Amino acid sequence: MDLFAFRKPKNELESDEGESKNVPFVPEEMWIKCPKCNTMLLTTDMEENLHVCTKCNHHFRMNGRDRVEMLADKDTFIEFDADLVSHNILDFPGYDQKLEKARKTGAKESVICGECKMNGIDTVLCVMDPTFMMGSMGVVTGEKITRAFEYATENSMPIVVCTAAGGARMQEGILSLMQMAKTSGAVKRHSDAGNLYITVLTDPTTGGVTASFAMDGDIILAEPDCLVAFAGPRVIEQTIRQKLPKDFQTAEFVLQKGFIDSVVSRNNLKSTLVKLLKLHGYSGEEA
Amino acid sequence: MTAYEKVMAARDANKLTSVDYISHMFGDSFIELHGDRRYADDKAVVAGLAMLFDTPVTVIGIEKGRNTKERVERNFGQAHPEGYRKALRLMKQAEKFRRPVLCLVDTSGAYPGIGAEERGQGQAIAENLMEMMTLKTPVLTVLIGEGGSGGALALAVSDEVWMLENSVYSVISPEGCASILWKDSSKAAEAAEALKLTAQDLFDLGVIERIIRQPKAGDQAMFESLKMLIKRTFEKNLALDDEELLNARYERFRKIGIPD
Known part of the structure; x- marks a missing residue:
């Protein structure tokens, strides 16, 4: 299942230009910030946890x-x-x-x-x-x-x-x-x-x-x-x-x-x- | 008139309000009943019993008030949950005595406020929609001014819905629509056009059964003919058995907007 079909496909770091700048490749989609407790969560962790923040129990849509x-x-x-x-x-x-x-x-x-x-x-x-x-x-x-x-x-x-x-x-x-x-x-x-x-x-x-x-x-x-x-x-x-x-x-x-x-x-x-x-x-x- | 001019006419402070219609149509026979038996009496909703020729009827109207003092008292015709609960209480009473129910709607919408939310504005409207659908007595709604969204629909799950020629009925105000969609409330006139909210639009869409000529104060002949129309509609529906009446009401809404 393509979980991110609805996300914007590329951020700056993912573009060819970004790679040439020699920055580490970290796709934005890997991390998501919890709007309630501001913790950076691994997107896969958050999803495995039924789209709930693993730290503060915030329920994402x-x-x-x-x-x-x-x-x-x-x-x-x-x-x-x-x-x-x-x-x-x-x-x-x-x-x-x-x-x-x-x-x-x-x-x-x-x-x-x-x-x-x-x-x-x-x-x-x-x-x-x-x-x-x-x-x-x-x-x-x-x-x-x-x-x-x-x-x-x-x-x-x-x-x-x-x-x-x-x-x-x-x-x-x-x-x-x-x-x-x-x-x-x-x-x-x-x-x-x-x-x-x-x-x-x-x-x-x-x-x-x-x-x-x-x-x-x-x-x-x-x-x-x-x-x-x-x-x-x-x-x-x-x-x-x-x-x-x-x-x-x-x-x-x-x-x-x-x-x-x-x-x-x-x-x-x-x-x-x-x-x-x-x-x-x-x-x-x-x- | 353009759609937005119709909106303005529907909001005109000098036009007749529910209490005017009640006094022109029912005169001294009207007796007002108050309260929802839960919390309060909402003055934005005026309700009671009256004689329609020789038939007792329950009348429920949303009242905007006719001058500044009254408008404040009536909360500008924006009902709280108590108003919808009072209406439902009297509809249930009408069902008990198999008395036809006439609803007069004139509201910009249900009141958006703290108390209204705390006391379940959404729940009150939802309950009316559900209960009206199976109310075992004829119900007729006439829109006499503004028909503002869920706050109007809460008195309009009826066997027939009629509109005065200069009334409007809409899911959202044209100003609200323009400001949400186009971030520009000055585009209200365009929104009014797009929303298809005039009596003619709604008739063409199959949402209402009849367009009524706009009566003027003192035009007793016009009110008498309106009364005759209401009486005939009630008689027609009183002749049906419960199952026929409720099936017809269900189908009236069931067919609206069935996609191709």
Whole structure:
């Protein structure tokens, strides 16, 4: 797997010119600085540790593919609607270019949906991808999530949704806003049929996604320190013209305010999900 | 009018607000009900019971206020979670008595503030979207000014959504859109055009069912005909059984923006 397909391909040291300057060859990608504790981490160490800082437990954002790989049992994920991709339906200026750029990250859309096994338990899994237009919800995002819920309802399956979104995708105008209602309807039908829905909030979960399916889970988990908001901190600061308290709108903050069930570290995430699935009577053969 | 002129008209401080519509349509029959039974009474949302001809209805409106004093009191029509929870409480009450629900929407958006976030603005809106989808009584929403994003949608998961000809409905304000996308809020007029937020745009996109002529204060004939339209729509939907009503509501949103 090409983990760095979405990174800028070369830095100065990697260029031919750099080599001729006779400096040691150290590709930038080998190291990554933790934004929280400023430790320089070996990228491979950080990745092996599920994209979590080995020193301070800071959770880096994770792309959709990596997260699916982390949660689904090996070779069990069957993707739904992989070919459903966004188009510039409203002819919005600049949107085609934005989509093209976003696709260079390797992701095709802001959400990956499918079914898989988790410790042998059949589960529908949707993972939003913060590396694709900040996971924003467009028509295709809403459609894929809705279809995943409808599939889970038809097959009486549990569903796990990992959310990450800057909000609705404004380049799709009112049609993106309507996805909030559409997905909520599918969540409600899944719920009314007695099926389990677990939400995992990841950084950042904001706007129209927070105000729809992210907050609809029977059980809502969140990764440490992730942003959970309806209005983003900058919008609030502009409105009230005050600095916000430091831990405002973090996972820990919304836990304290009573809006989520638990903050779970990434290394415990899959085992926690499996435990919850079992507690709801779902079982499966472990491979 | 250009799209941005429509935005300006929708925000015009002199236009009629929800309480004007309520008094023109329901007169003395309206009785206001307060509070979310959780935390507070949000004055940005005005709600209560009224007689639509001979049918009792629940009316819920987002109210911007008609003068400076009222606007401050009404938080300029930007509701807190309590406002959405009050609305949901009264919708559930309407369901119990199978009373049709009329929502009047006029808001630049849900309030972005510390208290609103602390008390779960996102959760409150999310709950309304989910619960409205299966509310077993007819619901109709009329946008009478601004329809600002999730804060408007929280009262618009309905059997039908109508817009006044000079109202707008958008995922983001044109100023916000221009400043995020183009780092230039002065390009709001272009953003307004691109967002397709006018009543005609939304009708063409299949997001709303009807465009209503803009009534003026005192134009009682216009309000009477609006009342007749509302009454007929409620009657049509009251005749459906629960399953038909809820399936139609689900499909109304299900079909929006199905990609080719």
